[in-house]
Amino acid sequence: MPTTIVMNHATPHCEQPHEFTTRWHRFARRIEPLRSVVRQLREVQDRAVDARWNVNTTTMPPDAPHRPQRADSEPYETIWYPVLRRLLRPLHATPEDVVFDVGSGLGRPLFMFARRGVKRCIGIEASPALAAASTANASRLRGKRAPIEIRRGDAAVADYSGGTIYCFFNPFGPQTLRAAMSRIHATVRESPRRIQVAYFNPFHDHVLATCGWLTPVRRTRPVLHTIVGTYWIHEPESRRGS
Ligand SMILES: C[S@@+](CC[C@H](N)C(=O)[O-])C[C@H]1O[C@@H](n2cnc3c(N)ncnc32)[C@H](O)[C@@H]1O
Secondary structure, rough: OOOOOOOOOOOHHHHHHHHHHHHHHHHHHHHHHHHHHHHHHHHHHHHHHHHHHHOOOOOOOOOOOOOOOOOOEEOOOOOOOOHHHHHHHHHHHOOOOOEEEEEOOOOOHHHHHHHHHEEEEEEEOOHHHHHHHOOOOHHHOOOOOOEEEEEEEEEEEEEOOOOOOEEEOOOOHHHHHHHHHHHHHHHHHOOOOOOEEEEEEOOOHHHHOOOOEEEEEEOOOOOOOOOOOEEEEEEHHOOOOO
């Protein structure tokens, strides 16, 4: 029976200073019983939303590998529904938006956009099992107001054309992130348009900071939660300074 529980904090491929880690681990151990109760309550709420929407974004499919897909891939985790709602709010998605979730997992952010009503939702997912499960989820989703397409494949070589919003929830390390950003940049050079990029748990923000074609516009952290979101925009030449 698939019992892997989806947590809400992705593990970075990066190192923390030793003293900080030791103190943090001591503190974390002390409050672990409380954290465990909070996690269980969040999971109950997530399952209730999943049931209302007729999807399953909380439990891993039995055939999904627990190991990452590519060298610098992070495993599947998702964001507690109320926090995700707050993180997506600054994007002000409209019915004209074409939304990509890069490393889309079981589809939770895409389903939130699709129920809100955007033009199109596209997920890129490397794991065949997660891509299949999210496709099944998408076909069952209640209250869907936009088409959802899940593309199985590596984000480093994916087609990003036509997007206006690109979301990343710490899906991979700097190497794949750099490749994905360079492909997104190629699409805006070919077809100039305004785009927004949202990066949750932005462990490799420095990659986006080196993209001169992107401007940072916001950094946010929902109250009482550890997930940070950074937001970036690209404006076509013709709209800059106007
Ligand atoms: C932290 S999870 C986020 C899932 C989803 N975006 C969400 O917020 O619920 C990262 C996802 O990225 C996928 N992933 C990792 N490396 C990838 C790659 N190179 N190409 C496409 N997907 C990848 C993983 O399989 C996993 O499902």
